[in-house]
Amino acid sequence: MPKITIVDHHGNEHAIEAQSGESVMQLAIANGIDGIVAECGGNCACATCHVYVDEAFLASIPPPLDHEEDMLGFTAAERRPGSRLSCQIVLSNEMDGLIVSIPDTQV
């Protein structure tokens, strides 16, 4: 099981054991972490599950597909090199140690 660290928008770090196949969005919501809205329920249609992936891990996760890339143009917080939609990051054992941060705002 991959262990993931989610840094909430207050700066608190949450180290969580995830199930492979679960998205970062699902993991955050299931663990009651503030700051992920996920209005569309994970359908890559709202951009309210925006996170910043720690740049050290960007190469170890699959890059965004076209529809995620398009939706990243609609995030409320500024887009950065590590910007991703957390519903589109499906966790696997290879992502053990991943760190993502939640921006200040999603809407």
Ligand code: FES
């Ligand atoms: S939950 Fe809507 S884009 Fe991720």
